[in-house]
Amino acid sequence: MKVYNSLTKRKEEFIPLNEGKVKMYACGITVSGEAHIGHGYQALIYDIMRKYLQKLGYDVTYARNYTDVDDKIIAKSNETRIPADVYAKNMIENINKVMAELEVDDPDVWLKATENIENIIDFVETLINKGHAYPTKNGDVYFDVRSFPAYGQLSNRNVDDALDGVRVDNDDEKKNAYDFALWKSAKAGEISWESPWGQGRPGWHIECSAMNRAAFGEQIDLHGGGRDLIFPHHENEIAQTEALTGKRFVKYWTHNGLIKVNGQKMSKSLGNSLLLTDLLSKYSSDAIKFALLQTNYRNDINVTDDLFPDAEKHLYNFYSVLAEIEGAGLRVTPETEEKAKRIDDEFNACMNDDFNTALALGNLFGYFKEMKKALQEKDGLALAMANQVKTTYSLLGIFKKDAKDYVKWYESMNAESVPEDVKAVAEERWQARLDKDWAKSDELRAKLTELGYAVKDSKTGYELTKL
Numbered sequence: 001m002k003v004y005n006s007l008t009k010r011k012e013e014f015i016p017l018n019e020g021k022v023k024m025y026a027c028g029i030t031v032s033g034e035a036h037i038g039h040g041y042q043a044l045i046y047d048i049m050r051k052y053l054q055k056l057g058y059d060v061t062y063a064r065n066y067t068d069v070d071d072k073i074i075a076k077s078n079e080t081r082i083p084a085d086v087y088a089k090n091m092i093e094n095i096n097k098v099m100a101e102l103e104v105d106d107p108d109v110w111l112k113a114t115e116n117i118e119n120i121i122d123f124v125e126t127l128i129n130k131g132h133a134y135p136t137k138n139g140d141v142y143f144d145v146r147s148f149p150a151y152g153q154l155s156n157r158n159v160d161d162a163l164d165g166v167r168v169d170n171d172d173e174k175k176n177a178y179d180f181a182l183w184k185s186a187k188a189g190e191i192s193w194e195s196p197w198g199q200g201r202p203g204w205h206i207e208c209s210a211m212n213r214a215a216f217g218e219q220i221d222l223h224g225g226g227r228d229l230i231f232p233h234h235e236n237e238i239a240q241t242e243a244l245t246g247k248r249f250v251k252y253w254t255h256n257g258l259i260k261v262n263g264q265k266m267s268k269s270l271g272n273s274l275l276l277t278d279l280l281s282k283y284s285s286d287a288i289k290f291a292l293l294q295t296n297y298r299n300d301i302n303v304t305d306d307l308f309p310d311a312e313k314h315l316y317n318f319y320s321v322l323a324e325i326e327g328a329g330l331r332v333t334p335e336t337e338e339k340a341k342r343i344d345d346e347f348n349a350c351m352n353d354d355f356n357t358a359l360a361l362g363n364l365f366g367y368f369k370e371m372k373k374a375l376q377e378k379d380g381l382a383l384a385m386a387n388q389v390k391t392t393y394s395l396l397g398i399f400k401k402d403a404k405d406y407v408k409w410y411e412s413m414n415a416e417s418v419p420e421d422v423k424a425v426a427e428e429r430w431q432a433r434l435d436k437d438w439a440k441s442d443e444l445r446a447k448l449t450e451l452g453y454a455v456k457d458s459k460t461g462y463e464l465t466k467l
Contacts, residue, residue, distance in 0.1 A: 001056065001352040003222075004298060006230065006253040007154055011354055016221045017251060022053050022060045023216045026107075027208060027225035027233070031091035032072035035098050037274040037292075037303070038226065038259045038266060043104045044289060044397065045256045045297050045355075046224050050107070051395050052351050063215045064107035066092055068114050070204055074190055084191040085114065098276045103285045103397050111211040113202060117193045120202045120210040123244065124182045132243040136173035139185030139198035143205075145178050148239045154253060155231035180236055182206045205236035212241070212249075223250040227257055227298075257300040266303075274303065284406070286398045287312040293357040293396055313463070315398070316410045321368050323403035325375055325386045336384035343367060343388045347395075357396060364389070418464055422451050429455065430462055 002011040016022045026046040029039050043064075050062040067073075068088035077084035096106075113120070124141050127133035132147045145151050145159055152158050159178065181203035186192030192199040202210075212220060218241075225234065234253065241249040258265065261272040279288055291311035295301045343363075350360040367389055374382035390399045418426075429444035448455050454465045 002354055003252050003254065004354045006255050007250070012252070014252065016058065017219055020057070020059055022058045022222065023063075023220040024050060024053075024060060024222040024224070025063045025065075025208070025212055025216070025220055026223070027229055028065045028067070029095060030067040030070055030072060030204075031088050031095060032070070032076050033091070035095045035276045036259075036266070037276060037279060037288075039095070040099070040102050040104065040276045040288070041259060041292050041301070042224075042226055042256055043099060044102070044292065047104050048293075048357065048396060049222070049224070049254070049355055051105075052355065055348075055395065061109065061216070062107045063109035063111055063212075065111040065113070065208060065211055067204065067207060068092065068112050069191060069201055070113075077191075078189075088114070098280065101280050101285065102276060102288065103400070109215055111215060113207040113211070116207070116211050116214060117202070119214045120206055121183075121193075121195050123206060123210040123213065123240075125196065126244055127182065127240060130243065132240070133182055134175065135183075135197045138173060139183075139200055140173070140181060141183035141197055142174055142179040143182055143236070143240055143243075144175060145180070145239065146176060148243050150242070151239050152235065154235050154238055157231065157235070180205055180232065182240070205233055206240060208233075209237050209241045209244075209249075212237075213244075218245040218247050218249075220250055222252045222254060224254040224256070227255040230255060256297045257295070260300055260302045262304055263302060279308065283308045283312055284315065284401070284409070286401060286406075287315050289397045290315055290361065294361055296358045297355060312410065316407065318364065318368055318399070319401070319403045319406040319410070321371055321375070322386050322390070322399070323407050325371060325382050326403055328375060328378070328382070330375075330378065330380045330383040332380050332384045332387065336379075336381040337388075339381060340384035340388040343385065344392045347392045360393075360396070364393070418453070422448065422453055422464065425451065426453075426455060426462060426464055433457070 001014045003014045004011045024046070026042070028043075029035060046062070046064070050060050053060050066088075069084060073088055074084050076082075077087050080087060082090070124133060127143065128135065128141065131144075133141055133143050135141045159176075183195060183197055183200050183206070184203055185197070186199040186201060190201070192201050212223075223234070223237075238249055259274070260266060261274065264272060266272055266274065287308055288311070291307050292301060294311070346363055347360050350356045350363070353359070367385060371382045371385050371389075374380075374385070393399050425444055425447055429441050429448070432438075432440040432444060445455060448464070449467070452467050454467055456463045456465065
């Protein structure tokens, strides 16, 4: 199996630090607001990585964190007049609920910044003692970037380029403008903890390093997060951890692409954030996952108006075939079962190439074409393939629903949106096409347009879309 390593910028054979065991960590959500599609995508990707490594036989321990104290959370606390710890707790409950609806499993270990304050303070003290960090008279503690010559190895930056693309906290007591905060002195009314440097709270970057060390020790196999975390967050994690341990912190760095909406970066400032709760009210969890996993995880995803509806239509077609096969009274034999196993072999080949879900999903269209042909021939291979598809692709979180139930749900969701008079015209037009009365078909298409609907034909029927 090969994994693309963001540190070395190439695909490498996956060989864990300890044979048969994998320690993996993914940066989770800063709980200053509701979970959006980017949060869901990142959680999905690393859940899939964990499950596939388990499928290969590795004993995987997967840890994920919640940042439950930081500047944004404190700002939200001040805005809502809800204590920061209560606000964070409420947000975590909401996010856990929506992730369950998306059907993304919990990690093996949940980590929270506020539950690791002692570990963080110990980490910072050790860095000070080793000469890699320094306290200020104001009660802040900064990491001295100049003390770590390898700084910039992940993002391919040198210290002199570090100011480019990162907001700098201008503090007169900092040795260098790009030194970053390990501990922040508390302002009046802020949530804080006692430390050797006075009341304060952790800086963002130190949280993950301290929690990793507490959960796994000095080294881990795989660390992940969104590509936007490469600099400065993951770069700073490397610096402070390797400065403390003197060892390579992470063997394989992995980063998923970002979500764009109609070509623009998704952000609160642009008002184009897609909340998971909103998406799940319109689309099935299968369709959301299918849409996201059609792109290689390292590439950005452009969410257009058609992305999720098209994914839902594909799933409807797939589930319709599964429902028909399951009701056809076919039998699986050892021979057909053996033939269907190639589906799993081909899936593994895709996933062994840096978790290539896009290629794995692309193979589905060929499988379902074969299934439909076998079904027409009343060949038990159709059922064997259907069973194998459901078993294999459940790792991606799809095809776990009852096929008949899904088909009924989809049809009811779409039937409710089309008025009866429009459906009547569409049915009349379809019959005209069957009768090869092309003039009447064109006339009725124009009528549908007047009624505000476009019609798209296929070999098996038609679809109506509101203009």
